[in-house]
Amino acid sequence: MSGKIYEKEHQIKYYECDTKQKMTISMLINIMLHVSGEQSYSLGVGDEVVAEKGLAWIILQYEVEVERMPAFYESIKITTQANSYNKLFCYRAFKVYDSQGNLCVSVNSTFALMNVQERKMARVPAELIAPYESEFSKKLIRMPKPVKVDEEKMTSKEYQVRYLDIDSNCHVNNSKYIEWAMDTLDLEFLTTHEIETMTIKFEKEVHYGQLIQSEISSTKNQENGIVTAHRILTEGVTNCEASIVWKVTA
Amino acid sequence: MSGKIYEKEHQIKYYECDTKQKMTISMLINIMLHVSGEQSYSLGVGDEVVAEKGLAWIILQYEVEVERMPAFYESIKITTQANSYNKLFCYRAFKVYDSQGNLCVSVNSTFALMNVQERKMARVPAELIAPYESEFSKKLIRMPKPVKVDEEKMTSKEYQVRYLDIDSNCHVNNSKYIEWAMDTLDLEFLTTHEIETMTIKFEKEVHYGQLIQSEISSTKNQENGIVTAHRILTEGVTNCEASIVWKVTA
Numbered sequence: 001m002s003g004k005i006y007e008k009e010h011q012i013k014y015y016e017c018d019t020k021q022k023m024t025i026s027m028l029i030n031i032m033l034h035v036s037g038e039q040s041y042s043l044g045v046g047d048e049v050v051a052e053k054g055l056a057w058i059i060l061q062y063e064v065e066v067e068r069m070p071a072f073y074e075s076i077k078i079t080t081q082a083n084s085y086n087k088l089f090c091y092r093a094f095k096v097y098d099s100q101g102n103l104c105v106s107v108n109s110t111f112a113l114m115n116v117q118e119r120k121m122a123r124v125p126a127e128l129i130a131p132y133e134s135e136f137s138k139k140l141i142r143m144p145k146p147v148k149v150d151e152e153k154m155t156s157k158e159y160q161v162r163y164l165d166i167d168s169n170c171h172v173n174n175s176k177y178i179e180w181a182m183d184t185l186d187l188e189f190l191t192t193h194e195i196e197t198m199t200i201k202f203e204k205e206v207h208y209g210q211l212i213q214s215e216i217s218s219t220k221n222q223e224n225g226i227v228t229a230h231r232i233l234t235e236g237v238t239n240c241e242a243s244i245v246w247k248v249t250a
Numbered sequence: 251m252s253g254k255i256y257e258k259e260h261q262i263k264y265y266e267c268d269t270k271q272k273m274t275i276s277m278l279i280n281i282m283l284h285v286s287g288e289q290s291y292s293l294g295v296g297d298e299v300v301a302e303k304g305l306a307w308i309i310l311q312y313e314v315e316v317e318r319m320p321a322f323y324e325s326i327k328i329t330t331q332a333n334s335y336n337k338l339f340c341y342r343a344f345k346v347y348d349s350q351g352n353l354c355v356s357v358n359s360t361f362a363l364m365n366v367q368e369r370k371m372a373r374v375p376a377e378l379i380a381p382y383e384s385e386f387s388k389k390l391i392r393m394p395k396p397v398k399v400d401e402e403k404m405t406s407k408e409y410q411v412r413y414l415d416i417d418s419n420c421h422v423n424n425s426k427y428i429e430w431a432m433d434t435l436d437l438e439f440l441t442t443h444e445i446e447t448m449t450i451k452f453e454k455e456v457h458y459g460q461l462i463q464s465e466i467s468s469t470k471n472q473e474n475g476i477v478t479a480h481r482i483l484t485e486g487v488t489n490c491e492a493s494i495v496w497k498v499t500a
Contacts, residue, residue, distance in 0.1 A: 014287060015280040015425070017418035024414060030265040037264060041323075072418050073291075162433045163440050164274060168267035168322050175265070183412045187458055190413050208437055 003081040003134035006039035011075050018190075020249065022069040025182075025195055026175035029062065032094045032107060033174070036080045043131035047169075055113045055122055059174055060089070061143050063108040064198040068098075075099050082132035084141075087123050088112055090134070091141055110143060146199045147229040147243035150217035157184050161210045172206045177240045181230035184216040193246040196225065200242035210234045221245060253331040253384035256289035261325050268440075270499065271322040275314065275432075275445055276425035282344045282357060283309075283424070286330045293381035297419075305363045305372055309424055310339070311393050313358040314448040320346065320354050332382035334391075337373055338362055340384070341391055360393060396449045397479040397493035400467035407434050411460045422456045427490045431480035434466040443496040446475065450492040460484045471495060 016027040040046050050056060070076050077097045084091050089110050096105040115122040159180050167173040178200065182190070206212055215231040225245055232240040266277040290296050300306060320326050327347045334341050339360050346355040365372040409430050417423040428450065432440070456462055465481040475495055482490040 013280070013284045014418045015284065015423055018414070019416050019418065019420050021418040026414065030263070034263045034265065162429070163435075163437060164268070164276065164429050164433065166269050168264045168269065168271040170269050173265055179412070179414050183414065185413070187413060 003083050003132055004039075004043070005079055005081045006035065006042065007077055007079040008035045008038060009075055009077055012070055012072055014072055017072045020191060021072040022194070023071065025064065025066075025069075025198065026178045028069075028096065028105065029107075029175045029178065030173070032078060032080065032096075033059075035078045035094070036092060039080055039082075039132075045128050045131050050113070050128060051116070053125065053128070054116055055125075055128075056116050056169075057111050058114045058121075059202055060110040060112055061201045062198070063143055064195070064200075065106045066104070066195050066197070067106075068102070068104050069194060070096065070098055070104050076104065082129075082134040084135040084137045085124055085129055086136065086138055086140060088121055089140065090124060090129065108143070110141070143201075144199055146201055146241040147219070147227055148241070149215050149229045149231045150219065154215050154217045155184065156213050156215040159183075159212050159214060161206055161208050161212060163208065166208055172208075174202065177202065177206075177232055178242070180212060180214040180232055181216070181240075181242050181244075184214050184230070185228065192249055193226065194249050196245045196247045198242065198244045200240065202240050204237060204239045206232070206234055206239050212239065253333050253382055254289075254293070255329050255331045256285065256292065257327055257329040258285045258288060259325055259327055262320055262322055264322055267322045270441060272319040272444070273321065275316075275319075275448065276428045278319075278346065278355065279312065279357075279425045279428065280423070282328060282330065282346075285328045285344070286342060289330055289332075289382075295378050295381050300363070300378060301366070303375065303378070304366055305375075305378075306366050306419075307361050308364045308371075309452055310360040310362055311451045312448070313393055314445070314450075315356045316354070316445050316447070317356075318348075318352070318354050319444060320348055325349050326354065332379075332384040334385040334387045335374055335379055336386065336388055336390065338371055339390065340374060340379065358393070360391070393451075394449050396451055396491040397469070397477055398491070399465050399479045399481045400469065404465050404467045405434065406463050406465040409433075409462050409464060411456055411458050411462060413458065416458055422458075424452065427452065427456075427482050428492070430462060430464040430482055431466070431490075431492050431494075434464050434480070435478065442499050443476065444499050446495045446497045448492060448494045450490065452490050454487060454489045456482070456484055456489050462489065 079095045082092045092109045094107040113122045165176045213233045221227050228244045230242040329345045332342045342359045344357040363372045415426045463483045468478050478494045480492040
């Protein structure tokens with residue numbers, strides 16, 4: 001894999017952690033994205049440069065693998081690297097290490113550029129991608145698809161999109177979809193299970209004031225682990241699909 | 251004012267900001283509290299030392315005064331100082347400065363210790379307070395009371411407490427009350443107004459799964475500024491009261 005590596009230290013705060021004092025996946029994703037934003041800025045292709053071309057980065061998918069979720073007050077190192085790209089997609093990897101250098105979390109992501117006016121995906125211009133020194137490869141990387149929600153066993157909860165769900169990018173913050181998905185699970189489950197892997201695919205943006213449905217169904221995988229399938233919908237349209245493989249908290 | 255001063259630099263992230271790229275008050279309060287937690291830890295009286303005595307810090311009130319809310323990507327300096335205390339209350343000040351040293355935000359707060367088992371306020375033990383070198387003063391500091399919600403002009407919204415509203419302290423994160431209060435205001439208002447001052451008083455803890463009512467009424471002060479009065483209730487019991495004086499965004 002080619003691509004410049006950018007890294008950043010981060011100290012985990014109490015409000016980034018759940019009741020088990022482990023960092024929440026939604027906060028981790030927030031911080032990862034901040035780090036990739038910093039890399040872009042440092043390479044002279046920050047969001048404002050992208051915006052001048054009428055474009056904006058969007059995230060299509062995250063593949064998350066958790067070895068050990070870091071805990072309150074730990075200092076972690078987050079690295080990011082734009083590995084490769086093709087006409088439409090950019091593939092970026094994130095890694096989270098603890099202070100001993102152990103890999104804690106690994107994330108593969110797919111980014112694309114959107115033409116802000118037309119609300120359509122745009123080709124990746126050479127001058128925006130060159131500074132990352134990532135490899136051009138025609139080959140599309142097939143990311144695993146999230147497990148589908150089982151319509152017959154599905155339950156759902158409603159959430160109204162709030163003002164503070166929208167961040168400085170003027171979009172519903174990506175991490176909110178994860179919060180709506182996870183909140184369909186009960187307290188007992190969430191305090192006794194941890195995320196092992198998560199696949200999340202963003203299909204269509206949710207907007208302020210919309211009422212979203214967060215659907216969930218649960219199944220088991222071959223190793224007898226619990227897998228939850230999630231779908232976020234507004235007015236019958238799928239905005240986001242995700243699936244999570246869980247492990248019992250040690 | 252006596253009391254050791256502790257300070258910390260912080261770079262503002264995109265997910266800490268609202269649609270106007272200004273830091274949200276809820277995130278600022280999260281970070282302030284992290285900084286005071288660091289001071290306690292550095293002085294050998296961190297939360298785990300307090301917990302060994304069967305105690306925990308609780309926050310009773312914040313008085314917030316905003317000169318200029320810092321924006322995305324700014325580096326700010328947060329200082330905190332435990333100014334004075336009496337038998338039951340500890341008074342702590344926070345200040346937020348920008349990179350030019352201008353004061354952006356000033357917060358006065360009242361803390362107390364709770365006996366975790368009895369869920370009652372406890373006297374402040376000398377050995378827990380001595381390291382801060384704050385002044386003992388019998389005098390109670392009278393913080394301004396939040397403006398009361400006008401029952402006749404009041405509107406309200408309901409929120410269900412979510413798993414991720416609870417942080418690593420196993421309590422509903424204080425900043426969530428502010429989010430529930432502010433979300434009763436509409437998008438048009440929130441994107442054209444900024445907080446000038448805020449008084450927030452925490453009366454009774456909200457728990458996971460509870461359905462909260464977030465009430466709001468609006469009035470004008472002598473300077474013709476808009477003042478919103480807020481109350482958070484569960485089953486008719488007041489959990490939190492707040493009032494906010496707003497200024498029109500420049």
